[in-house]
Amino acid sequence: xxxxxxxxxxxxxxxxxxxxxxxxxxxxxxxxxxxxxxxxxxxxxxxxxxxxxxxxxxxxxxxxxxxxxxxxxxxxxxxxxxxxxxxxxxxxxxxxxxxxxxxxxxxxxxxxxxxxxxxxxxxxxxxxxxxxxxxxxxxxxxxxxxxxxxxxxxxxxxxxxxxxxxxxxxxxxxxxxxxxxxxxxxxxxxxxxxxxxxxxxxxxxxxxxxxxxxxxxxxxxxxxxxxxxxxxxxxxxxxxxxxxxxxxxxxxxxxxxxxxxxxxxxxxxxxxxxxxxxxxxxxxxxxxxxxxxxxxxxxxxxxxxxxxxxxxxxxxxxxxxxxxxxxxxxxxxxxxxxxxxxxxxxxxxxxxxxxxxxxxxxxxxxxxxxxxxxxxxxxxxxxxxxxxxxxxxxxxxxxxxxxxxxxxxxxxxxxxxxxxxxxxxxxxxxxxxxxxxxxxxxxxxxxxxxxxxxxxxxxxxxxxxxxxxxxxxxxxxxxxxxxxxxxxx
Numbered sequence: 001x002x003x004x005x006x007x008x009x010x011x012x013x014x015x016x017x018x019x020x021x022x023x024x025x026x027x028x029x030x031x032x033x034x035x036x037x038x039x040x041x042x043x044x045x046x047x048x049x050x051x052x053x054x055x056x057x058x059x060x061x062x063x064x065x066x067x068x069x070x071x072x073x074x075x076x077x078x079x080x081x082x083x084x085x086x087x088x089x090x091x092x093x094x095x096x097x098x099x100x101x102x103x104x105x106x107x108x109x110x111x112x113x114x115x116x117x118x119x120x121x122x123x124x125x126x127x128x129x130x131x132x133x134x135x136x137x138x139x140x141x142x143x144x145x146x147x148x149x150x151x152x153x154x155x156x157x158x159x160x161x162x163x164x165x166x167x168x169x170x171x172x173x174x175x176x177x178x179x180x181x182x183x184x185x186x187x188x189x190x191x192x193x194x195x196x197x198x199x200x201x202x203x204x205x206x207x208x209x210x211x212x213x214x215x216x217x218x219x220x221x222x223x224x225x226x227x228x229x230x231x232x233x234x235x236x237x238x239x240x241x242x243x244x245x246x247x248x249x250x251x252x253x254x255x256x257x258x259x260x261x262x263x264x265x266x267x268x269x270x271x272x273x274x275x276x277x278x279x280x281x282x283x284x285x286x287x288x289x290x291x292x293x294x295x296x297x298x299x300x301x302x303x304x305x306x307x308x309x310x311x312x313x314x315x316x317x318x319x320x321x322x323x324x325x326x327x328x329x330x331x332x333x334x335x336x337x338x339x340x341x342x343x344x345x346x347x348x349x350x351x352x353x354x355x356x357x358x359x360x361x362x363x364x365x366x367x368x369x370x371x372x373x374x375x376x377x378x379x380x381x382x383x384x385x386x387x388x389x390x391x392x393x394x395x396x397x398x399x400x401x402x403x404x405x406x407x408x409x410x411x412x413x414x415x416x417x418x419x420x421x422x423x424x425x426x427x428x429x430x431x432x433x434x435x436x437x438x439x440x441x442x443x444x445x446x447x448x449x450x451x452x453x454x455x456x457x458x459x460x461x462x463x464x465x466x467x468x469x470x471x472x473x474x475x476x477x478x479x480x481x482x483x484x485x486x487x488x489x
Contacts, residue, residue, distance in 0.1 A: 003034055003146055007125055014119040016126045018136035021148025022255060026189050027129040031100050045095040051102040056109040088116050096122045104130040106263030107138050150187030157182055163196025177209045332357050345369055356402050368392045391418035398427045420449045427455040435459050
């Protein structure tokens with residue numbers, strides 16, 4: 001059943017219609033078409049549009065709703081939430097209304113907002129857009145959610161044609177090659193729009209379109225994205241990162257694969273077309289290099305990804321020992337045991353070392369010489385003790401130790417006392433770890449050892465006191481376990 005049919009149903013009770021689908025598939029576009037439909041608009045006494053977004057701020061949502069209801073576009077005064085709710089309710093009372101609530105990320109904000117809308121028994125309707133099926137199901141009680149589908153061949157071709165030629169027809173000589181290009185878009189409106197934008201600006205010749213087809217994954221220019229730097233103000237690293245990630249999601253450049261229970265992004269991916277474009281631009285600007293058959297390493301290269309067994313690559317990487325490279329980040333993707341990673345000490349400016357796919361038997365002590373490291377991710381498969389020399393990594397902010405598939409009591413991290421001296425640490429993530437009790441001098445002193453620590457996961461049999469927690473004043477996530485006679489509590 002189409003959205004317009006759902007709106008036209010004769011039910012007099014207030015009805016919520018949910019539009020659900022992946023990011024970039026066109027939920028907001030569909031809602032906007034409905035909102036601007038003259039026939040639908042004429043059937044309502046009043047309309048309004050409000051966006052909830054991931055970071056729900058009740059007062060801002062209420063102000064936005066009031067502005068939309070009143071047809072205003074300016075800041076409202078500092079009214080209380082109670083007063084704003086009262087004003088919304090007064091405007092909607094006894095009226096037939098159409099409300100669009102865009103971008104609902106979780107059910108809790110919807111539960112707060114829905115009480116604003118009186119059921120006047122006059123066929124009022126609310127349209128809600130969301131990426132989460134569960135939210136759609138809980139919000140739409142009287143009708144099934146409307147699921148957005150990927151574009152079929154005919155709709156995809158019409159969108160591509162309109163993007164490239166506007167009201168004109170596609171020239172016959174470009175039909176076949178155009179449809180082959182469309183096939184690579186895989187039904188995703190975002191891809192069709194990006195490729196359409198490229199073709200619109202290019203030569204409309206068979207030879208050039210063949211060139212685009214053969215290079216389709218690298219023929220998108222950065223002008224299509226329009227990503228601009230924004231001022232970072234006084235925010236934490238995590239807040240800035242989340243802001244940028246959300247911005248990429250909002251622009252349909254990042255696809256969310258999995259959500260956390262709190263409605264935050266847990267895992268995400270990127271469409272193949274955009275991924276290859278990013279890799280192309282990174283290599284062009286000597287920002288990143290994927291190493292499989294190692295080409296020449298540029299002096300100003302900043303990031304390296306190693307895709308194959310180290311024993312095939314070390315000899316060539318080692319040739320760079322006569323100079324300090326400017327590489328800031330190294331990521332390993334192969335799954336063998338390490339033969340030797342001493343070459344890593346050539347990267348004196350290294351900040352990120354991601355070696356989760358390598359299985360280490362012991363801590364690679366050589367990395368403590370890389371004092372600029374901010375991020376370390378490693379995999380162990382047995383009990384291990386961190387050397388006291390880890391404290392040399394005075395800039396370290398994040399340490400991840402993963403047991404891989406060998407998850408047992410043998411995957412235990414024994415942290416040194418020196419860990420309390422690493423004041424820049426922000427996140428410590430282990431399967432299980434033993435944290436030594438700090439000295440009396442640290443407990444009683446004015447210095448706050450782990451002032452920046454936000455995540456500590458997972459600590460075994462540690463004696464927690466108020467004094468200890470004062471040493472971690474910014475701790476947000478703490479996972480602790482107590483083991484006794486082989487049992488974990």
